Amino acid sequence: EPHSQRRRSDDVSCLRARPHRRLPKPKGAGARGSPPGRRGRPRAERMQKELETNPGLYPFDEIIYCNLSNPHYLGQQPIKFFREVLALCDYPHLLNCSVTSSIFSSDAITRAREILDLIPGRAMGGYSHCQGTEGLRNAIAVGIATRDAFPCNAEDIFLTDGAAAPVHMVMHLLIRDEKDGILCPIPSHFLYTSSMALCGATLVPYYLDESGGWAVSISDLKKQLDGARSEGITVRGLVVVNPGNPTGQVLVKENQCEIVEFCRIENLVLLADEVYQENVYTDEKRFISFKKIARSMGFGEEDISLISFHSVSNGYYGECGRRGGYMEVTGFNSEVRKQVYKVASLSSCSNLAGQVLVSLVMNPPKVGDESYTSYWEERDRIMLSLSRCAEAMVQAFNSLEGLTCSKAEGAMFVFPSVRLPKRAIAAAEAMNTKPDVFYALRLLENTGIVVLPGSVFGQVPGTWHFRCTILQQEEKIQLIINRFKAFHETFMEEFRD
Amino acid sequence: EPHSQRRRSDDVSCLRARPHRRLPKPKGAGARGSPPGRRGRPRAERMQKELETNPGLYPFDEIIYCNLSNPHYLGQQPIKFFREVLALCDYPHLLNCSVTSSIFSSDAITRAREILDLIPGRAMGGYSHCQGTEGLRNAIAVGIATRDAFPCNAEDIFLTDGAAAPVHMVMHLLIRDEKDGILCPIPSHFLYTSSMALCGATLVPYYLDESGGWAVSISDLKKQLDGARSEGITVRGLVVVNPGNPTGQVLVKENQCEIVEFCRIENLVLLADEVYQENVYTDEKRFISFKKIARSMGFGEEDISLISFHSVSNGYYGECGRRGGYMEVTGFNSEVRKQVYKVASLSSCSNLAGQVLVSLVMNPPKVGDESYTSYWEERDRIMLSLSRCAEAMVQAFNSLEGLTCSKAEGAMFVFPSVRLPKRAIAAAEAMNTKPDVFYALRLLENTGIVVLPGSVFGQVPGTWHFRCTILQQEEKIQLIINRFKAFHETFMEEFRD
Incomplete structure (x- = not known):
């Protein structure tokens, strides 16, 4: 009985919902x-x-x-180019000062002008569209399309204050009550388990395979899914964190394909935490987005529902305090899209400086730009x-x-x-x-x-x-x-x- | 039956909860x-x-x-001093450039140095304490104490991404299920009604008195509260928006005292939306915070639970896109405080630039500062x-x-x-x-x-x-x-x- 699990204290109830662990759960998981x-x-x-x-x-x-x-x-220092652009956007008066060119790199000045032109009213202090400034989303979509070599639609991008807020939002949309569950890796970051607790979801745990380099075991996924279903749980989504936190693995392509196929067959929304996409330290592997995997397998919008999360808190830049991020929402019908939009609109918009920063990390300096060399030196050093x-x-x-x-x-x-x-x-x-x-x-x-x-x-x-x-x-x-x-x-x- | 009210579409449910209007409700409210x-x-x-x-x-x-x-x-222009400080904090390298003093005002440079000294690691790119950077909260507490002439504790301040996020958070903490209700003014801003819908609260409406200059009618409050209670609703809080949105009124002190007394007697959490505290256009009235009212009446922490919301989206500065804000949480026991902290920690922290901006609006330039005159001119003009x-x-x-x-x-x-x-x-x-x-x-x-x-x-x-x-x-x-x-x-x- 869920209500009896709710704690009260004073005049404010505590965390509303508790996870309802109907499934065998490891101690401490x-x-x-x-x-x-x-x-x-x-x-x-x-x-x-x-x-x-x-x-x-x-x-x-x-x-x-x-x-x-x-x-x-x-102690890590911020990437100079990113901060130059932010400072210029914050105080555009600098763009009219003659000395600015002596203290800012020329491509930062150009980029700041371009970005301000993309923002209605050139207003870093204005609310944007609730999904984020359209022009910045276009730039980010170009960055994603370049990364994946598959098209990306700016309408699918929601710019967010970091990754926690959109994860909570998506959980809230997916979960109706404790009869709804989400497959979640063990071990996993607190964000998913706490978000599920907050919205009263049933956590359906699956174990990462430590001896297999923390790979996702499809047989364990299937076992856990069937177990949950047999107990009357409607499992609505699967969380995958790649590269992994706390486990640090990069999934191999074959494993990613299996996961996509599993979600497609079992009709699960794939929640892909890809916030560490730029943090890969081995020459033998590289990051491949789940969207690229799905599209490479020939699966389009109709075949799989996929939400990818990214954040400027990670990567080589590590700009945690700026609270920038995005989610890319694909494979839902227009009715669902409207509901996602509706809930997103309740927080007005994410912070504009964070939005700008996302557009920068997805489109860093290019060959020929003044900052290109120093940017790559900073990046390589980190x-x-x-x-x-x-x-x-x-x-x-x-x-x-x-x-x-x-x-x-x-x-x-x-x-x-x-x-x-x-x-x-x-x-x-x-x-x-x-x-x-x-x-x-x-x-x-x-x-x-x-x-x-x-x-x-x-x-x-x-x-x-x-x-x-x-x-x-x-x-x-x-x-x-x-x-x-x-x-x-x-x-x-x-x-x- | 709440569940039957839930709509589903495709594989994602829509807004989880619907408001359960057991009370007579005006059409369109x-x-x-x-x-x-x-x-x-x-x-x-x-x-x-x-x-x-x-x-x-x-x-x-x-x-x-x-x-x-x-x-x-x-088309409104940002306040120059605020943006100077933000740019310097974003790109602290400027503080070491000799030309900086020729393009930034001296007090902006001083303030940026002071602010960076308050931030651990001088890192605008670091996560802060989940309530916000301690040093900035101290500065904001001084600003609030100066405004009210009553003490303010930095431990009570939670820095937030605008006002919507903390309102959703507080609703989530207050509401257990649809048997819990919140008194909410009609007319009122969509934020409260939608937040209640999201967490499945019962909206208990009360009418603002248009002929009385949109004052709060205590007799209507009492009538609505008693009506809700007689239907088995546990009313847990009262929303008051002062200055009012959409109604534009500033409550008179006597009305504020009645509201505080009502909440105290009826054991309701007073949710004071004070985001327009700097927007008062009449010489006959001034903004008084509900905390100042309560303390002036002799009511302390033990007597009334009060949460005040503020945001940098409003005021003369209108920095909506920066997503800065705070809530001041007073009158709760330590167990409840811990739960508020726990939920706040789930989003890591609010954006640092927004935190800095809140500290600036609560402590604008003072007599003797280089920017003092221009700051007041900009402010007065707006x-x-x-x-x-x-x-x-x-x-x-x-x-x-x-x-x-x-x-x-x-x-x-x-x-x-x-x-x-x-x-x-x-x-x-x-x-x-x-x-x-x-x-x-x-x-x-x-x-x-x-x-x-x-x-x-x-x-x-x-x-x-x-x-x-x-x-x-x-x-x-x-x-x-x-x-x-x-x-x-x-x-x-x-x-x-």
Whole structure:
């Protein structure tokens, strides 16, 4: 009885709906609450404050946030060209100053003029069309079409404040009540599980195949789908995150084709989280959008309903705080499209600077532009740094007793598995703590390194993981690895069975 | 049976919840769908496109959008100081260029430095705390405390992407199911009615008193509340919009005190839409926040639960497209606070540039700052223009047969009542159109002027209104008035009983 699950406190009810887990669910899977960026932070931040007043309190001199997917906060510099254009659009008076050409690159000036011409009234302070400024959507559609080598319609683009808002919106549209379900990967980012909780959906979990490089197992998908249906759940969609968070895999094309075929046959809306599309670190794989996959298979608008999410919070640029993003909505009839439009219109529009930034990341400087060389240098520097960090961490983790770590092919994370000794598990249970949380807390207390325990994302019962970002400045990587190794060896020594 | 009211189409359900109107409801009250900025626009935009290719098609040469509360789109220029600071924060490299001091005002440079110092990592591209950057919230709290002469706690501030997102969030927190209701003014902005529809709340309407200058009638409030309770509805909150939209009134202090007392006694959360707090055009009244009213009456945190909404989309600055805003949440226990925080954290944070802009509008240049004089000149020019536009329109409307228009004391609108002749009503009904829609369409077709019919906002049955903005450039006002007068006289002539 859903109502009885609702908590009340004072005069305001709490989160309205709770996930109705009618399906077998792994312990700890799909935990929800604060986003990963926040998790573990209160304790770590308290320790950081303590260190400021009492530097000798802990056996380390600083907190190292390997939990935060927040590159600029961690010291990454913004891409110059993007910020030049934003500044010029924000204060167009600069375009009339003679000195501007001495401090801004010429292509940034040209681009800013072009962008302002696309905005009705040249008004960065005006509401746009609720899907976003038409001219910017046209530019983004060109960027997507270039990426995919398949057409993209600007009418299918909805510009959004990051990716969280449109995910909540789509869940709200898809889910009528707790008899409706969504297939969601385990492990997965809190965004999907919490969004489902908020709209009262039934979460239908499927496991990513760790030994297969975190691939999507179609047989597990089918099993979970059939199980849910046999319990009367109408499964309406399937979430796929590629490149993966927290798992860092890039799906192979064949796996993507299987997923598309599965959704088509089972009549599921494919919700493709493609926010890490520019974060691929292996030469052996490249990002392919699910739309490109579907179209390559010959499936058009009539065959599959597909929503792709992207955000400027990720990529090499990592502009989290700007809250720009888009969703591309294809394969729905006009009646449904009207409803999507209606709900989108309730928030007026996404922020114009974020809209501009999306248009920039989808159309960066081109050969011949003044910024072309410096832009690629900045981009390469960031991508190579992420790649080297990932490689160093994976190698280090795999060298340690009981740790196994898949290659970081994409996104911003590694998600190693830790075989915890029985005595460590018992010690955690004695403290009424999950074993992976116990391990992460011990790590924090001994090294100042913050990682997120696997139970935040969900994991196969009896396995334990943690998520570690690959965003640290390179000069710190070796320090982090050394501290981590020393901690892990001591930990294993202490709890060895 | 709520479920039977749910529409489905294709594989995606439509708006999940429908308002469950168990209470007597005026015809046309609380219509929902596209926001006012969008309503009537498709037809008007089609006509505008027709005019471009075929200039002689209509008896006018342009469409005049008196439906849009989008000042910059309509030609209003942004406040220079605000945009200078935004540009410097977006591209901090400018702070190191010697020429910067020749093109930016000195206080903008100082302010940008101060703001960047408040942002962790000086990173406009970083996620902030999910309530917004702490340092900016502190600055905003100082601004609020100065406004009210009562303390404000930065912990109570949640920085938001405009006002729509936090209203949806609060509704979501307040409403458990259709047995929960919210008292909502009629007429009122679509935001509240659509938000309630989305979360399945029961809308409990109360009428603003047109003959009393659109005041809140406590006896009507009480009647509606008792009626709802007798039908088993748990009424959890009361929405008040001050200054009013679409009605343009500024509530008198005594009326505000009655409202606070009513909420306190009836244990209702007071949802105070105060987004037009800077738009007051009469010397006889001034904006007083509901928090100041409550604290002045001696009511503290324990006595009344109050949420105040503000947005940078309004005020003299009208920065709609920047999507900045805040809500101030007071009078809840720590358990509820935690839930508000939890839901806020699901969208990571609001856009940083919007956060910066909120801090600027709450702390504009002060005496002695280089921008002080020019800032006030810009501000006065806009405010006086709005004020003169409002006065000219009110006077013109009141001079016409059958039109009555309350003084525009605040916000950006007038909402005149039109006594339509019986033959006009019959003609509308023959076309299966609401009489006020019929009138507005006739106005559009004959003059190119777009207004929103009263049925968009709700009105006392048998009365007809339209909402007209006061945002037009002054040189156009007389033209609009002349066209309007000529239309109205012809209309009345045509349909006179």
